[in-house]
Amino acid sequence: MISDLATPDTDLDLWLAQQTDKSLLRFLTCGSVDDGKSTLIGRLLYDSQLILDDQLASLRKESHNRTVGEEGIDFSLLVDGLAAEREQGITIDVAYRFFSTDKRKFIVADTPGHEQYTRNMATGASNADLALLLVDARKGLLTQTRRHSFILSLVGVKHVVLVVNKIDLVGYDQAVFDRIEADYRAFAKDLGFQTLAAVPVSALRGDNIVEKSERMPWFAGSPLVPYLEAIEVAQDRTQGAFRFPVQWVNRPNLDFRGFSGTVAWGRLTVGDDVLVAASRKPAKIARIVTMDGDLDSAIAGQAVTLVLDREIDVSRGDVLAHPGSVPDYSNQFQARLIWMNDEPAFQGRSYLLKIGAQVMPATITDIKFRTNVNTLEQAAANKLDLNEVGTVTIATDRPLAFDAYTTNPLTGGFILIDRLSNATLGAGTIEFGLRRAQNLTYQSFDVDRQVRAKMKGQEAQIVWFTGLSGSGKSTIANLLEKRLTAEGRHCYILDGDNVRHGLNKDLGFTEAARVENIRRVAEVAKLMADAGLIVLVSFISPFENERRLAREIAGDIRFTEVYVDTPLEVAEARDPKGLYKRARAGEIKNFTGLDSPFERPGNPELVLHGGTHEPEALADELYGWLKI
Amino acid sequence: MTLNRLTHLQALEAESIEVLREVAASFERPVMMYSIGKDSSVLLHLARKAFYPSKIPFPLLHVDTTFKFKEMIAFRDQTAEDYGFDLIRHTNADGVRDGINPFDHGSSRYTDIMKTQALRQALNAGRYDAAIGGARRDEEKSRAKERVFSHRNASHAWDPKNQRPELWRVFNTRLNPGESMRVFPISNWTELDVWTYIYAENIPIVPLYFAKPRPVVERSGTLIMVDDDRLPLAPGETPRLETVRFRTLGCYPLTGAIRSEAADLPSIIMEMQASRTSEREGRLIDSDSVGSMEKKKQEGYF
Numbered sequence: 001m002i003s004d005l006a007t008p009d010t011d012l013d014l015w016l017a018q019q020t021d022k023s024l025l026r027f028l029t030c031g032s033v034d035d036g037k038s039t040l041i042g043r044l045l046y047d048s049q050l051i052l053d054d055q056l057a058s059l060r061k062e063s064h065n066r067t068v069g070e071e072g073i074d075f076s077l078l079v080d081g082l083a084a085e086r087e088q089g090i091t092i093d094v095a096y097r098f099f100s101t102d103k104r105k106f107i108v109a110d111t112p113g114h115e116q117y118t119r120n121m122a123t124g125a126s127n128a129d130l131a132l133l134l135v136d137a138r139k140g141l142l143t144q145t146r147r148h149s150f151i152l153s154l155v156g157v158k159h160v161v162l163v164v165n166k167i168d169l170v171g172y173d174q175a176v177f178d179r180i181e182a183d184y185r186a187f188a189k190d191l192g193f194q195t196l197a198a199v200p201v202s203a204l205r206g207d208n209i210v211e212k213s214e215r216m217p218w219f220a221g222s223p224l225v226p227y228l229e230a231i232e233v234a235q236d237r238t239q240g241a242f243r244f245p246v247q248w249v250n251r252p253n254l255d256f257r258g259f260s261g262t263v264a265w266g267r268l269t270v271g272d273d274v275l276v277a278a279s280r281k282p283a284k285i286a287r288i289v290t291m292d293g294d295l296d297s298a299i300a301g302q303a304v305t306l307v308l309d310r311e312i313d314v315s316r317g318d319v320l321a322h323p324g325s326v327p328d329y330s331n332q333f334q335a336r337l338i339w340m341n342d343e344p345a346f347q348g349r350s351y352l353l354k355i356g357a358q359v360m361p362a363t364i365t366d367i368k369f370r371t372n373v374n375t376l377e378q379a380a381a382n383k384l385d386l387n388e389v390g391t392v393t394i395a396t397d398r399p400l401a402f403d404a405y406t407t408n409p410l411t412g413g414f415i416l417i418d419r420l421s422n423a424t425l426g427a428g429t430i431e432f433g434l435r436r437a438q439n440l441t442y443q444s445f446d447v448d449r450q451v452r453a454k455m456k457g458q459e460a461q462i463v464w465f466t467g468l469s470g471s472g473k474s475t476i477a478n479l480l481e482k483r484l485t486a487e488g489r490h491c492y493i494l495d496g497d498n499v500r501h502g503l504n505k506d507l508g509f510t511e512a513a514r515v516e517n518i519r520r521v522a523e524v525a526k527l528m529a530d531a532g533l534i535v536l537v538s539f540i541s542p543f544e545n546e547r548r549l550a551r552e553i554a555g556d557i558r559f560t561e562v563y564v565d566t567p568l569e570v571a572e573a574r575d576p577k578g579l580y581k582r583a584r585a586g587e588i589k590n591f592t593g594l595d596s597p598f599e600r601p602g603n604p605e606l607v608l609h610g611g612t613h614e615p616e617a618l619a620d621e622l623y624g625w626l627k628i
Numbered sequence: 629m630t631l632n633r634l635t636h637l638q639a640l641e642a643e644s645i646e647v648l649r650e651v652a653a654s655f656e657r658p659v660m661m662y663s664i665g666k667d668s669s670v671l672l673h674l675a676r677k678a679f680y681p682s683k684i685p686f687p688l689l690h691v692d693t694t695f696k697f698k699e700m701i702a703f704r705d706q707t708a709e710d711y712g713f714d715l716i717r718h719t720n721a722d723g724v725r726d727g728i729n730p731f732d733h734g735s736s737r738y739t740d741i742m743k744t745q746a747l748r749q750a751l752n753a754g755r756y757d758a759a760i761g762g763a764r765r766d767e768e769k770s771r772a773k774e775r776v777f778s779h780r781n782a783s784h785a786w787d788p789k790n791q792r793p794e795l796w797r798v799f800n801t802r803l804n805p806g807e808s809m810r811v812f813p814i815s816n817w818t819e820l821d822v823w824t825y826i827y828a829e830n831i832p833i834v835p836l837y838f839a840k841p842r843p844v845v846e847r848s849g850t851l852i853m854v855d856d857d858r859l860p861l862a863p864g865e866t867p868r869l870e871t872v873r874f875r876t877l878g879c880y881p882l883t884g885a886i887r888s889e890a891a892d893l894p895s896i897i898m899e900m901q902a903s904r905t906s907e908r909e910g911r912l913i914d915s916d917s918v919g920s921m922e923k924k925k926q927e928g929y930f
């Protein structure tokens with residue numbers, strides 16, 4: 001901006017109009033660690049005279065003892081704004097910088113090259129139109145160069161400039177540049193970039209940044225800045241199918257009900273017919289409301305409030321569209337997924353999915369393959385580790401409205417959120433919706449226990465609690481059930497209270513009746529596990545034989561015997577239902593622990609010490625042990 | 629008129645409105661920080677637009693350090709009256725009791741107690757799960773690194789090395805108990821964008837931004853306005869009238885004025901074009917040391 005100094009006698013409004021007419025280019029720098037991304041951005045700002053005097057002064061001071069160019073400045077310090085970044089000399093998270101030249105406005109995201117912070121590179125790439133992909137001339141293409149390229153193609157960046165940096169360190173050699181360019185073009189040919197240019201630069205010395213470098217007369221192309229000023233990346237979002245994700249229901253009083261949101265795609269005019277994607281309920285647009293007055297029409301990118309001509313049910317998360325071109329509406333789709341968490345993505349796990357304003361539980365039903373970022377080859381996988389990219393199918397609890405990411409990124413890009421920690425775990429781009437016929441998961445299997453459990457995102461199993469009355473079995477089972485349910489698992493607790501009063505109310509307390517009691521409970525647990533549930537059985541089950549029987553009935557279903565080992569004195573002191581008291585008084589006969597024995601389990605999977613630990617801690621211990 | 633492309637300011641405005649609506653829709657107890665400066669004025673204007681015809685569905689919070697310019701307080705109260713929003717004022721009562729001031733206790737201790745701690749008190753007291761602020765990425769190097777939805781742990785600390793990925797416009801607004809979110813709807817605006825928007829939309833701002841003769845003293849190159857008699861004068865130091873204005877507003881003893889004749893918005897915008905220094909130059913608290921903003925943010929400062 002400094003370059004076109006407005007003098008006080010210029011007409012401000014004219015000048016402002018020129019500013020407004022400038023187009024905006026959002027780009028990012030990416031590539032492997034230390035290839036010079038941050039230095040390049042610093043250099044770009046410096047050479048465009050966008051570094052102000054006070055910033056320059058503090059920069060000079062800080063550059064002491066660092067790699068500097070002829071100007072005595074370590075340019076990376078201009079963008080590496082975190083203390084840890086400056087200490088380690090690497091970029092950790094994206095820095096956003098804003099600048100403009102006579103021709104254009106720019107928002108640049110300087111992203112980290114370090115593999116550990118790939119998620120931050122993806123963050124920077126997701127909103128960019130163009131990427132500067134840096135390569136160190138001495139090193140050529142590295143794994144991170146390729147990984148970043150793949151992520152660019154995944155999030156749909158269509159314009160790439162291969163910046164061969166540190167060309168000063170290879171003596172400005174054309175052969176080096178040509179070889180790297182050829183290598184890269186070969187690698188990138190299937191990544192779907194619309195434009196791909198290559199330019200040799202020295203970020204540190206300023207070659208081919210703003211002006212053509214005299215040190216590389218062999219280079220016939222454009223230096224970096226003029227190239228960025230000229231390239232055409234605009235995509236006319238007003239032309240596509242109309243999409244309006246409802247963000248917020250605007251209801252100031254009983255007379256006004258509007259739907260606030262941002263037009264994601266296309267154009268809308270008052271009087272248009274629209275449909276709610278989920279319910280297919282039709283309406284007409286009565287008003288397009290803004291604080292500056294009603295509009296006749298609205299285009300992609302505008303934040304407005306729509307009023308419909310009739311009362312239909314619309315809420316946050318709904319998507320409005322024109323009747324002729326509605327979005328996909330399904331609870332299953334195929335997507336590409338980039339994983340951003342240390343804990344891998346597993347088939348069958350349940351997550352929260354957010355797309356537009358829609359949030360709902362979702363499960364990765366199948367990991368179809370993982371893409372090797374070096375070779376772009378696809379390999380079978382049953383999980384995705386940190387920074388890996390794969391193609392998956394996802395099932396959501398409810399159907400959702402979406403588009404293929406390539407036709408509409410705003411209704412086709414989603415994130416997955418951890419249900420417990422609420423961390424953002426991964427980001428995906430939808431390829432296409434799966435209808436039943438297309439859904440391989442359900443086509444290739446008979447409906448059996450595994451399939452049912454997978455639909456619920458879990459492994460069907462039985463957890464059998466044994467221990468004295470008052471030992472804490474039910475309390476622990478309840479805590480475990482709460483936690484699992486919060487994570488989206490489907491559980492059911494079987495215990496004396498819900499079985500004895502119904503199914504087993506014909507049974508007494510004779511030895512035969514006790515065996516029959518356990519047999520029935522074990523059979524019910526098995527049926528429930530067969531339906532895909534996690535069954536928590538909380539029964540005193542004092543005899544080793546009964547417990548063995550239960551395990552046998554379960555067959556190949558995972559069976560975990562948990563002995564809640566609470567000393568009799570403790571259990572009796574607690575006496576939550578007053579049963580010990582009554583038994584001591586002789587009102588109850590054959591009471592386990594008093595006049596009927598409790599056989600300590602010989603080989604339980606887990607022993608929980610109920611006398612010395614709080615139920616919360618025990619439930620945690622069990623949870624950790626089960627690894628559900 | 630058929631529009632085919634949004635202008636730069638229209639696009640920025642729409643993006644910010646989207647963020648504000650996302651906050652209103654996703655959080656139980658949001659609050660908007662109102663610092664009375666130009667960025668807050670823009671934020672307030674955007675919030676009015678975002679929810680129109682409804683009223684702003686959350687309160688505004690002003691953390692009053694007791695050393696704000698008198699004109700700022702007057703402007704705040706007038707604005708609250710004009711627009712009828714719910715204004716919460718908070719001052720750190722402990723700091724007042726202990727007579728904390730920037731002269732005797734130093735700017736960083738004063739800032740910590742009267743701003744950072746005061747803010748934490750106010751946020752805890754209101755049990756706010758989201759606090760909207762007017763910070764911009766172009767202001768400072770660590771701000772340039774921050775997400776639009778910036779996660780804070782239960783003690784309001786920012787963990788810059790472990791920010792949540794933020795892709796597209798899909799914001800993860802989910803929190804665990806005790807955690808909160810700082811939200812910056814005008815992250816992608818530059819100082820020039822703010823001024824041109826104020827001009828284009830005719831947004832009222834505190835008169836201190838416009839040049840006028842004001843009583844100042846000069847201290848190590850910084851012009852401090854003598855806003856009241858609490859400013860201790862050195863022996864022989866006498867305030868003199870100079871035509872100055874402010875590029876940024878904070879506490880009067882900590883905010884440097886600039887010599888300027890720019891008495892209206894066009895002149896301010898022109899002057900900014902020619903300026904060779906950044907707006908934060910006049911802020912004493914940010915220049916204490918490199919990385920001081922990041923440190924403050926880790927302690928819970930905005």
Ligand SMILES: Nc1nc2c(ncn2[C@@H]2O[C@H](COP(=O)(O)OP(=O)(O)OP(=O)(O)O)[C@@H](O)[C@H]2O)c(=O)[nH]1
Pocket residue numbers: 031032033034035036037038039040067068076089090091092111112113114165166167168169201202203204205
């Ligand atoms: N000789 C020479 N050195 C360079 C050039 N560009 C960058 N460097 C040096 O390379 C080192 C790394 O530069 P950075 O800009 O921090 O690299 P980066 O790509 O941003 O690194 P990350 O963000 O951590 O991935 C620094 O020491 C720079 O001074 C160049 O063109 N020539």
Ligand SMILES: [Mg+2]
Pocket residue numbers: 037038039076080090091110111112113
């Ligand atoms: Mg870097």
